[in-house]
Amino acid sequence: MPIVKHKPKPKPEVLPGVRHPLEKYLRTDRLPHIWCSGCGLGIALSSFLYALEELEIDPDSVAVVSGIGCAGRFAGYVRLDSYHTTHGRAIPFATGLKLAKPDLKVVVFSGDGDLFAIGGNHFIHAARRNVDITVLCVNNFNYGMTGGQVGPTTPIEGRTTTTPYGNFEHPFNLVYLAASAGATYVARWTTLHARRLKESIKEALQHPGFNFIEIISPCPTNFGRRNKLGDALDEMRYYAEKAMIRHGADPAAAEVVPGKEFIVGKFVDTRKPTYLELYRKKVEELFGR
Amino acid sequence: MANKPVTRTASRVTKKRVLSGVHFMNGDEAIAEGAIAAGCTFFAAYPITPQSEIAERMARRLPQVDGVFIQMEDELGAMAAVIGAAWGGVKAMTATSGPGFSLMMENLGLAVMTETPCVIANVQRGAPSTGLPTLVGQGDMMQARWGSHGHYEIIALSPASPQEAFDLTVKAFALSERFRSPVLLMTDEVVGHMYERVEIPEEVPVAPRRKPKAPPDGFLPFKPEEDLVPPMACAGDGYRIHVTGLTHDERGYPAMDAEAHDKLVRRLCEKITRFRDEFTWYEEVMTEDAEVLVISYGISARVSLGGVELARAKGIKAGLLRLITIWPFPDEVIRKFADRVGGLVVVEINLGQIYREVERASGGRVPMRGVFHAGGRIHTPEEVLAGIEEVLECRS
Numbered sequence: 001m002p003i004v005k006h007k008p009k010p011k012p013e014v015l016p017g018v019r020h021p022l023e024k025y026l027r028t029d030r031l032p033h034i035w036c037s038g039c040g041l042g043i044a045l046s047s048f049l050y051a052l053e054e055l056e057i058d059p060d061s062v063a064v065v066s067g068i069g070c071a072g073r074f075a076g077y078v079r080l081d082s083y084h085t086t087h088g089r090a091i092p093f094a095t096g097l098k099l100a101k102p103d104l105k106v107v108v109f110s111g112d113g114d115l116f117a118i119g120g121n122h123f124i125h126a127a128r129r130n131v132d133i134t135v136l137c138v139n140n141f142n143y144g145m146t147g148g149q150v151g152p153t154t155p156i157e158g159r160t161t162t163t164p165y166g167n168f169e170h171p172f173n174l175v176y177l178a179a180s181a182g183a184t185y186v187a188r189w190t191t192l193h194a195r196r197l198k199e200s201i202k203e204a205l206q207h208p209g210f211n212f213i214e215i216i217s218p219c220p221t222n223f224g225r226r227n228k229l230g231d232a233l234d235e236m237r238y239y240a241e242k243a244m245i246r247h248g249a250d251p252a253a254a255e256v257v258p259g260k261e262f263i264v265g266k267f268v269d270t271r272k273p274t275y276l277e278l279y280r281k282k283v284e285e286l287f288g289r
Numbered sequence: 290m291a292n293k294p295v296t297r298t299a300s301r302v303t304k305k306r307v308l309s310g311v312h313f314m315n316g317d318e319a320i321a322e323g324a325i326a327a328g329c330t331f332f333a334a335y336p337i338t339p340q341s342e343i344a345e346r347m348a349r350r351l352p353q354v355d356g357v358f359i360q361m362e363d364e365l366g367a368m369a370a371v372i373g374a375a376w377g378g379v380k381a382m383t384a385t386s387g388p389g390f391s392l393m394m395e396n397l398g399l400a401v402m403t404e405t406p407c408v409i410a411n412v413q414r415g416a417p418s419t420g421l422p423t424l425v426g427q428g429d430m431m432q433a434r435w436g437s438h439g440h441y442e443i444i445a446l447s448p449a450s451p452q453e454a455f456d457l458t459v460k461a462f463a464l465s466e467r468f469r470s471p472v473l474l475m476t477d478e479v480v481g482h483m484y485e486r487v488e489i490p491e492e493v494p495v496a497p498r499r500k501p502k503a504p505p506d507g508f509l510p511f512k513p514e515e516d517l518v519p520p521m522a523c524a525g526d527g528y529r530i531h532v533t534g535l536t537h538d539e540r541g542y543p544a545m546d547a548e549a550h551d552k553l554v555r556r557l558c559e560k561i562t563r564f565r566d567e568f569t570w571y572e573e574v575m576t577e578d579a580e581v582l583v584i585s586y587g588i589s590a591r592v593s594l595g596g597v598e599l600a601r602a603k604g605i606k607a608g609l610l611r612l613i614t615i616w617p618f619p620d621e622v623i624r625k626f627a628d629r630v631g632g633l634v635v636v637e638i639n640l641g642q643i644y645r646e647v648e649r650a651s652g653g654r655v656p657m658r659g660v661f662h663a664g665g666r667i668h669t670p671e672e673v674l675a676g677i678e679e680v681l682e683c684r685s
């Protein structure tokens with residue numbers, strides 16, 4: 001590939017006093033971020049921040065917890081109480097944080113490998129308990145941070161650095177997994193659906209209980225390149241062509257198979273008592289109130 | 290004092306934090322009561338013998354005092370939840386035994402790196418692996434020191450009785466807040482399961498968290514105060530800080546260079562070692578005229594006292610140094626004694642972990658003997674006596 005030399009772009013003029021609406025939520029002193037160009041993580045982040053903005057959420061009342069990975073870097077860019085923990089442990093960390101400080105909105109923002117391989121056990125148990133947290137998973141079908149190895153969502157025949165002959169392990173269908181484990185809000189979008197994703201995040205943030213949103217996202221540097229998916233725009237075109245919006249679809253039938261149509265939308269939106277509601281009820285019973 | 294009635298509290302529903310009075314309880318229960326008395330309101334753990342009595346007591350008591358008990362899906366999650374809860378502003382604790390302690394190691398490092406106050410109790414059993422689930426061991430002492438990856442300092446205390454288990458748990462919480470560091474309670478199956486008189490005082494102070502005095506604007510969350518410990522802005526306090534296990538600068542931002550790393554790791558170590566005199570605790574018995582000094586800790590120290598008494602009865606001038614603070618290792622204390630006595634005997638239920646530390650600290654000044662076995666039972670006083678006699682022999 002020829003190396004294209006870009007002319008340095010003139011700095012965009014910023015009118016004095018004009019601020020980007022998301023600036024108050026961003027650690028602008030940490031920009032530029034480490035993500036590759038074309039990566040979907042930025043869209044996922046801005047969708048989340050616009051959701052905060054539109055809900056007019058007090059930034060002091062929300063915390064972000066991430067694990068480790070490219071997606072794990074979310075916590076580093078938000079100007080919120082933000083915790084970059086260990087690989088796989090964002091959910092139990094968030095559980096402790098939420099139970100210690102119930103008024104806080106706790107959002108876990110991490111990757112497919114972090115949440116479903118090394119951290120899979122915590123995911124199903126937090127969903128089972130209906131801990132009142134929102135889990136946003138950026139699924140790029142591989143381990144981006146470590147150079148593009150196979151992960152629990154890599155499709156059959158997917159090429160990664162550790163499946164050089166094509167993946168033969170069965171992948172997880174994340175929305176089916178979340179629904180079966182007891183999540184009370186389950187949705188899936190792609191980074192093409194930025195506005196729908198934002199609306200979905202807004203719903204999840206206001207929905208009590210364990211909420212899960214899968215965000216299908218391009219990783220042009222690793223998964224995209226090795227699987228000849230073209231550049232990030234090609235992947236967006238692919239999403240536009242193949243993603244079928246079907247609210248209320250059966251999550252069991254929502255597998256993501258390369259080259260085939262796949263379902264996005266809201267799969268589950270129900271209510272059941274949260275962990276803390278049930279805990280408080282027990283305490284009231286104990287003291288006979 | 291001795292005539293005070295024993296209060297039965299285990300099954301009573303009470304909102305009292307401090308169960309003042311005289312109790313008959315085991316070491317595990319004493320740890321749980323010590324934690325609650327110290328202000329702990331969050332406990333996350335996974336059941337394991339011989340720790341379960343701590344978790345069970347916490348499950349009963351924490352809902353009574355506005356706290357939260359949660360049985361996690363594993364010890365990885367338990368340790369992570371404890372750190373999360375501590376950042377939520379509360380005093381948090383977990384308890385385990387060897388296999389679970391191994392699973393906690395990565396997140397113990399996260400607590401060190403993020404300077405998170407919390408307490409971890411390890412009720413040691415025979416190991417390695419599943420080993421002897423119901424029988425005593427002291428084989429995790431070095432794991433306590435070096436179990437998580439990287440170079441760090443940790444505070445570890447070792448109680449020798451249920452009363453001391455209570456007292457040291459209270460102190461562990463105070464130290465964790467003072468140093469913004471995880472603190473380990475390295476007890477063992479025998480102390481954990483031994484029932485004894487435990488007196489809980491009228492009042493137990495709750496150690497304050499160091500909160501920032503400066504306003505959020507321009508606040509540097511990892512800029513230490515004079516004693517090398519930074520104040521802690523918890524979630525929702527309005528500081529909106531970033532906390533990471535990556536090497537970070539005073540802003541809390543990742544700093545990927547050798548200089549920043551060296552600076553941070555050194556400070557994390559020094560904030561503890563520089564002030565170790567504040568918490569280097571030990572007990573001396575019959576040491577004034579001692580020619581042979583037995584050094585031990587936890588349950589082994591109690592047995593060692595029996596051995597020292599047997600030696601005295603035979604006219605041997607033996608004494609006991611019972612270590613309460615194990616880490617950072619009390620080098621100075623060992624050196625001081627090594628200059629005074631003619632032989633050292635180390636008694637422990639492993640094949641020589643603290644022995645090596647004593648050897649290092651005493652610098653080969655005096656002959657040494659180790660009285661070891663791998664676990665499953667406590668020593669007999671006779672075995673300790675044999676060690677004392679051996680070290681005397683090799684001196685003559």
Ligand SMILES: Cc1ncc(C[n+]2csc(CCOP(=O)(O)OP(=O)(O)O)c2C)c(N)n1
Pocket residue numbers: 068069070071072087110111112113114115138140142143144145146151
């Ligand atoms: C205990 C542990 N094992 C392995 C790693 C190395 N590691 C860092 S990120 C990562 C994978 C992350 O994948 P994913 O969660 O999908 O995030 P992505 O980078 O794709 O956004 C791995 C294996 C680690 N940091 N910790």
Ligand code: SF4
Pocket residue numbers: 034035036038039040041070071140144145218219220221222223
């Ligand atoms: S490696 Fe992939 S996931 Fe990571 S920043 Fe680059 S494009 Fe994004």
Ligand SMILES: [Mg+2]
Pocket residue numbers: 069111112113138139140141142143144151
């Ligand atoms: Mg990934």
